[in-house]
Amino acid sequence: MYKQISAGKLQILSKLYSDALREYTVKPKEAAKLLAVNSDVKPQKAALVVVANAMLNLDEIITKN
Structure with a gap:
């Protein structure tokens, strides 16, 4: 089931x-x-x-029966 991710x-x-x-380094409270966690x-x-959230929202991650 493994498929290599495209370069793009x-x-x-x-x-x-x-x-x-960069954002969370500048704003640790947001992180x-x-x-x-505190x-x-x-x-x-x-x-x-x-990044994990973005990957999980990719159409190719979601399977439909």
């Missing part, structure tokens, strides 16, 4: 990660809000959550 989609997801990481907030974790 990988570039988009990489940019999304970079943008989110804490997204992660729903300690051990890492902007990298918040950025990965954003």
